Amino acid sequence: MAAQIKYADVEVGTELPAASFPVTRATLVQYAGASGDFNPIHWNEKFAKEVGLPDVIAHGMFTMAEAIRVVTDWVGDPGAVVEYGVRFTKPVVVPNDDRGGLIEVTAKVAAKLDDNRVRVDLTAMSAGQKVLGMSRAVVALA
Template sequence: MSARPAIGDLEVGQQIGARTVTVTRAHLVHYAGASGDRNPIHWNERFAREVGLPGVIAHGMFTMGQAVNVVTDWTGDPGAIVDYGVRFSRPVPVPDPGEALVEVTGVVGAIDAEAGTVRVDLTVTFEGAKVLAKAQAVVRL
């Protein structure tokens, strides 16, 4: 676990972390089982294309969950996150065989020293396009 950052050491615009998330079809199968989301757009290529998608896509909640790990890695405490929200803006197609690489970067978006919170803005992209918009986590430090 990381040492918890001190609010007085932070500045708006400061990067708090970055990571590349590798997504495979096996990840989607495991997530479907754990979440109960067995929608065929997440495992059936033919079905996904028939409904207008570019192919099998990652679960939005899977992508959202993987993205926030940048914040939990930074704080060292998942319980420090008091609010987290995103808007799903694009799907993440996952090839078979192969993998999708989702890039995540977190920066300090706002600091409320009185409340002891920091808003972390996440940029989450696949092939250069944002897949999560307004991805923000509020963390109590």
């Protein structure tokens, strides 16, 4: 592991650089192909509405993949991530327009653990709603 952030340089409350991730219908089609998850709720508006959704929604695993980028961009080496967990609380709705949806992610150090590890708590919002809950990562720092 080769994290670029030193354990000694962070404290509880240290904020990681925030980031926003746009998601369009094209993004979801590409993610479906790469992940093998072809559930039509992620690309077929008619189907999504028939099963009671407001519109096409992003794959929960896509949102989970974007949120951890705030952590991996911070530490440099994604191999430093020791644990990562989320609860899917609300869907990320992706309208069929030029802009699509936006996932806004903030994160801060919530605890300093043994062995140069820290717990980072993440917040992911879309359209003013919290889309991930209990979103936490444990990262090994230098």
